[in-house]
Amino acid sequence: MGFFSRLMFRVTDSVSKRQIEAGGGGRRWDGTPLLGMPQQSALAARGVTKARATGLYINTPYGNRLVETWVAALVGKGWQTRSKHSDSAIRRALNEAFEELANPILIALARALVRDGEAFVQIIIEETGALRLKLIPADQVDASLSRELGNGARIVAGVEFDASDRVVAYHVLREAPGAPFAVFGQALRIPAADMLHVFDLLFPGQVRGLSWLAPVLLKLADRDAASDAMLMSLKTQSLITGFVRDPEGGAAGLDGDTSGAAINVALEPGAMRILPPGADVTFSQPGQGLAQAVDFLRAQDREIAAGAGVTFEALTGDLGEANYSSARVGLLEFRRRAEMLQGALIRAQYLRPLWRRWIDTQALAGLIPSDAGALADYHAVRFVAPGWQWVDPQNEVDAEVAAIAAGLKSRQEVVAGRGRDIDELDEEIAADARRAAQGGQE
Incomplete structure (x- = not known):
């Protein structure tokens, strides 16, 4: 190879190393999942992901633990309402009345949000003018309904948008799929003012929520299957005590109960047997490799905890390796994320819009003053999230x-x-x- 050829090789090699590897090719990228259209992919995967998350939540310890850990972090001992009205008596009455309205469904709402990826709350106005909240199953909002309405309006997965991309209505089935005596018909159009849709927006333009367990569902299923396989293997091995080998084809002089062609020989403590020449007894060794398997499962547990956004200790309940410093660091990181989601989801998408609708309804019913100045005083509110226990x-x-x-x-x-x-x-x-x-x- 001449000097010019060597120079060109070095330049080409240097240029190739400066390329962005994430956008390059090669065998190392074979099989890597791509998500070119995340909005459409989230809609397509929503139903199956929700069903699998529900199954693992009900049937596996870790699936249940992940959901309940997040529910406890989001709701805790409950949210407190703090009206900013200038009159202390009115302020206290508003706080108590709103908490009585909003808090009873808060745990179920958070559980649906984490497990299903979204929660729907229908606001129903009674004949008396009072508000009633109804938690709607995610499948009851007709995800199969998508069509153009003309002039830029459209329905996507049961959510109706106007030409300005504002949500104006939800199309809800009369009964949830699978409900007893469910009667399926045309979906009801419920105005957006009467529906609260709480979900974590992962991608711009996303219409429906995705289960929070989506990143770890496959590992959760595999981990549970591996744990069951280890348990069954251990039980099977413990059923077999030993094997007797006799060159004569007999029982090597041992007595026992005959079952077909097999002889079951029971051993007693302190018993001794003299075997004929050439005969031997070998025993099974249950649990071989169990320690390595347990270490491997712990590594899987750490990946599951990381993917679900919780600490390893919160997932497993194993505090054997935790100390004050490590526990505090892990908890602080988890709490920062929980507080972020509390503000963006529970406070911004549920409590604040519900408070405003509740105040406006009371004003229309003549229960409170309806002039702009008085309403501004009634609308002013803040919500106090549940506190954290100390380490x-x-x-x-x-x-x-x-x-x-x-x-x-x-x-x-x-x-x-x-x-x-x-x-x-x-x-x-x-x-x-x-x-x-x-x-x-x-």
Whole structure:
């Protein structure tokens, strides 16, 4: 090879190394899944993914654990409503009434959100003007209904859009598929104002939600099958105690119960047998390789936990390798993600729009003032997410007290982080002080 040829080879080789490997070819990419149209792929996979997630949630320990871990993180001991109305009596009445309306279905909503990938809540106005909430199964919103409506309007998987891509209605079957005595007919058109659709938007333009277990469904199924196979193998091996080999074709002088051509010989503690020359006994060794298999399953558990967004300890309940520092780091990362989803899903897609619709309905019914200034006062609200339990209460409290003293945090921030409202807390502290003062006077 001449100098020019060697130079060209080096230049070509250097250029090839500077290419973006993720967009290149080669055998290493063979079999790698591609998702060129994620919106359409999510719609196509939604139904099967939901059915598989439901099956694994019901039938496998880890599938159930993943869903319930996320439900507990999103809902916890419950959300608190804090109206910002200037009148304290009205504020308290609004808080209690709304919590009584919104909280009863919150656990079921979160469970559907995680397991099915989406939750639908229908807002029904009773004859009295009161609101009633009805949780709609995801399959009841007709995913098979997609068509053009003209002038840019369309229906995609049961969700109707106008020409400006705004959701204007949902097309809901009269009964959920598979319900007893279900009567199928034309889907009912429910205005978007009467329906809350809660789901995590993975891709721009996504219409329906995808189960949160989608990244780990296959591994969950394989992991459960592997665990069952190990258990069955261990049970099968333990049924066979030993094998007797006799060159004479007999029982090597051993007595036992005859069952067809086989002789079942029971061994007693301390018993000794003298075998004829050439005869021998070998015993099965159940559990061989079990330790390596357990280590492999633990590695699978870590992948499942990572794919589902929870910690290994939260998935398995195994705290053997955890210490204070590692537990805290893992929990902080999980809590950041949970708080992000709490705000984007529970607060923004469920509580806030429901509060606004509830206030507007009360104004139309004449239960509260309907002028713009008064409505603005009634619309003002904030929602307090459930707080988190501490890993080490003393260290956590000391750190928060120091942060408040140094001006790095406010009392309101610390109290809100524990899932409490500072006004309510101050009222309780004042009530305790009054009781203590009355007791001292007595």
